Amino acid sequence: MKKIFVLAAALAVTTASAQSSLTGAGASFPFPLYSKMFAEYKSDTGVSVNYQSVGSGAGQKQITERTVDFAGSDNPMSDEAMKAAPADLLHIPTAIGAVVPAYNLPGVSSPLKFTGKVLADIYLGKIKTWNDKAIAAINPGVTIPPLPITVARRSDGSGTTFVFADYLSKVSSEWKSKVGVGNSLQWPVGTGARGNDGVAGVVKSTPGAIGYVELVYAKQNKLPLGSVQNRAGKFVLADNGPASLAARGVVIPADTRVSLTNSANADAYPIASFTYLIFYKEQNYAGRSQAQAAALKKLLTWMVTSGQQYNEGLDYAKLPDTVVNKAKSIIGKMTYGGKKI
Known part of the structure; x- marks a missing residue:
């Protein structure tokens, strides 16, 4: 009974950790905007987002290698570049700069x-x-x-x-x-x-x-x-x-x-240009939990909807409504174990 209790507690801690922290890396172009967005998001939700401003090229490399939840890039990856990824990648714009x-x-x-x-x-x-x-x-x-x-x-x-x-x-x-x-x-x-x-x-x-x-x-x-x-x-x-x-x-x-x-x-x-976030369609990889996948989906949805209120104050243009709708449709394609999140 004691072992079962300890295991259950450990699983609860792991799930909480996955829900409370996400990681990203990439473009410096949107870094001032993302810094503001992620600070506000943590204040609203308690979820911490650690974004490293290392350049779009490095961000594309890290998402390809699956070492981050998402990458930031000012240019979309080409079909050829995406072939190096082990599974399907998706792109959504977050701002125009x-x-x-x-x-x-x-x-x-x-x-x-x-x-x-x-x-x-x-x-x-x-x-x-x-x-x-x-x-x-x-x-x-x-x-x-x-x-x-x-x-x-x-x-x-x-x-x-x-x-x-x-x-x-x-x-x-x-x-x-x-x-x-x-x-x-x-x-x-x-x-x-x-x-x-x-x-x-x-x-x-x-x-x-x-x-x-x-x-x-x-x-x-x-x-x-x-x-x-x-x-x-x-x-x-x-x-x-x-x-x-x-x-x-x-x-x-x-x-x-x-x-x-x-x-x-x-x-x-x-x-x-648009600046993009890049992430995997299928989120069940590299030991990721379903809670982590759901947390990423929630963050991405917030960034293209409520989060747009921070764009103009930091000299980025908001996404047009038509682009917001396309981004939401792309986010809706995310799966975990083949099932919609």
Whole structure:
């Protein structure tokens, strides 16, 4: 009788532990938002969520290896990448964010304008100084110092890199052919740093530097950021509205894996993206309990519904209602032992 009691108590502790703690890892792009969301979620439910901001590439690797409950990634995994996973993976968006060109240019007070070609040529190493005629031509009346450009970029596998490179590949055939798109790239030039915070740190400490970061990191570090010319020819400064417009008119597939960069919407900011959570459809693996699976489902549902109230205050756009419905449908596919959770 005593042994049965001890075993029952141990099982109760295990179940409680599974319900009260979840783990995730991945993108730094949504880390400020997730930090707020998970703090509020713990306050409301008592469930602790430990999210490590290690970059989208590392997050994709960890979910593939089944060492976390979920991964964060700014780019969806490709069909080829998902083949490495031992079972079916699902994606849901949680927010729309903007990747911005942040810079450190003493003496320049008004936001600079950038075209896609200029950004591509800076990151290709073709434009080397700030007073280059290509930059001056789109910024008439602005006195730009002749500082050399220090290019800052990510050194880790990064969804922010993927989004930035995806945009550049759509507006520059030279970028597409020479560099292409990916979480990690063979960079022609640049100083590497880990995470959005690392790139922002390089820009902040280096006069003449430019770096691509998620909007909130530019704002938190008080970095000037440039407006970017969209497909309609308008120079648009990143904000929640222009970022959310990137998804308007885009056909969102049932699995929600889609690119939002270089939107055809006339008022959209052109370097915008969903940020995703990635998790397994079948949750009975690696010793996971049904309670743990149910806790994950509850968290994911909260993030795409009630949790959306925290997006705009941290400079992320909310999900459109149609995308929320698709995300809820995807979450509803989760199973434990083949049965719906």
